[in-house]
Amino acid sequence: MGHQLLVLGAGTAGTMVVNKLRRLLDPEEWAITVVDRDDEHHYQPGYLMVPFGSMAPEAVVRSRHAQLADGVRFITAEVDRIDTDADVVLLADGTRLHYDQLVIASGTTPRPDQTPGMDGSLWRESVHEFYTLEGAVALRQALEHFDGGRLVVHVTELPIKCPVAPLEFTFLAESWLREHGRRDRVEIVYVTPLSGAFTKPVASRRLGHLLEERKVLVEPDFMVERIDEEKHALVSFDEREVPFDLLVTVPLNMGADFVARSGLGDELNYVPVDRETFLATGHTNVFAIGDASNIPTSKAGSVAHFSVDVFAENFLDHVAGRPLTHRFDGHANCFVESGDGKALLIDFNYDVEPLPGKFPLPFVGPMTLLDESRVNHYGKQAFPWVYWNVLLPGRPLPLPAAMSMAGKSIPPETRMTGEDA
Structure with a gap:
């Protein structure tokens, strides 16, 4: 067989990565394998709604493998550790999985x-x-x-x-x-x-x-x-x-324990990476994406979405031996439910904090930034459908990965350094 792409984690970031790359990589040249500990994919924003009865617990969970593109191999197993010297992942049952390129998308969990x-x-x-x-x-x-x-x-x-x-x-x-x-x-x-x-x-x-x-x-x-x-x-x-x-x-x-066992993590088990390309520090064929990395931005689904868009383009250049020219700017946006059927929306990146304005169209919206509105709340309510049917399958959304300043009001104190993000 040709080259092996191994992805550890079939959550939001891992699923989007394999679905995008399955379409972009030649299946005759690349085999894609994804490993996760179970076959339950959780819509994690739904957790917030369960305590108030606005989302049923069973509506949060679907099968992981059902979200993966045809031709992707899915293995249910615990990861023991990664041997980066041998380009091998060892599973808890003793199985050894060789990789040519490795993507760590193992997320973060409450401890x-x-x-x-x-x-x-x-x-x-x-x-x-x-x-x-x-x-x-x-x-x-x-x-x-x-x-x-x-x-x-x-x-x-x-x-x-x-x-x-x-x-x-x-x-x-x-x-x-x-x-x-x-x-x-x-x-x-x-x-x-x-x-x-x-x-x-x-x-x-x-x-x-x-x-x-x-x-x-x-x-x-x-x-x-x-x-x-x-x-x-x-x-x-x-x-x-x-x-x-x-x-x-x-x-x-904290990030996954196997990251620590593999000597790849910081003190919270997050993988240190280049914050613009997600290449793991000190490695040439290991990436970390989504919540598993230490990039200085929100650990949120929108970050996974925008970063995967950048990562997919870079990965094609990387495996072809070309330099990584696409840069992730730390773009994140998220709805903030404020009660009474209203919500705010925030949109920001490494260098610019959330600002007031309109989104996604400058001056038109229809969503407002940093102001409560019912339209924002309806946007949040519609998001589960977008998540399952557009984001996870890796289909394009009409939102650029890079943050736009168009339509935003800029108070003078809004410039920050990435370390403040």
């Missing part, structure tokens, strides 16, 4: 075990998360039985998958409590390691204002050290305490 007390006696009782389907289902039950008290929404540390999701949960919970006549009996606190509601100043001010309007207390600069199970409280390294009756936390996110 409550990394924070003392988080996954202890209160776990799934009064301490919950919505970054797994199991967690979202358990949280739905907890919310239904939560009649009053202190609801604390908490982010352990960045980076996390979809960094706006904790804010979205806060807005949606506040709206849901009002709808169910419980809001006046609940104090809501948003606890973050950041100095404000979001990482970028303009968006942080706008989102912080929305929290203030909804009477949500923000506890900033909070670096959690442990959860005190007896006191039912978050405790920071500087010994501040935030008591809770119901805690909805975002645990520390």
Whole structure:
């Protein structure tokens, strides 16, 4: 057989990579194999909707192999480690898979075990998360039985998958409590390691204002050290305490353990890569894409989408021996559900933070950037169909991979360095 392309992970990024490259690479010359631990592909943005009953748990899950193009080999197995010297991936059952080119797309997962007390006696009782389907289902039950008290929404540390999701949960919970006549009996606190509601100043001010309007207390600069199970409280390294009756936390996110075992990861198991081309540092035939890499931008589906567009073009040049001339600019955009049938939209990249304006057409929209609207909410509602039928199959969307400044308002303080992103 000809060349072997091996992709580790059949999530959002891995699935898009193999579907795009299956169309672009000659099947007589290239065999494509993808490995994942199970055959369940989860629509992860749906996790946020499950606790409020607006998406059924079964609607979140489909078969992984059913999303892959014909001619792609799918293996269900755990990865033990990668031997980059021998160009071999070793599976947990002892199988050895040779590769000519390797793409690591193993994502990131919540690790409550990394924070003392988080996954202890209160776990799934009064301490919950919505970054797994199991967690979202358990949280739905907890919310239904939560009649009053202190609801604390908490982010352990960045980076996390979809960094706006904790804010979205806060807005949606506040709206849901009002709808169910419980809001006046609940104090809501948003606890973050950041100095404000979001990482970028303009968006942080706008989102912080929305929290203030909804009477949500923000506890900033909070670096959690442990959860005190007896006191039912978050405790920071500087010994501040935030008591809770119901805690909805975002645990520390980490990359796959096999990345660490292979000596390819940083301290959080993310693969260091060139942030514009995704080529793994120190390697000529290993790439990391999506949440598995350490690029300094949001770990979000939109980043996977835009980066895969750039990666596919570069990969063709790479295997033909040409230089990698296509550059990823860190483009990300995402809807921010704000409750009451409205949402915001943010659009940004490595160098430019989220700005107000119109999207995708300058001055026309129909979506608004950094302002609540029903149109944005409808866009978010339509996204599951786009995800399953356009993005995952690798079909083109009429959105350029590079961010456009057209139609955006530019306050003078918006220029940043990539390290701030």
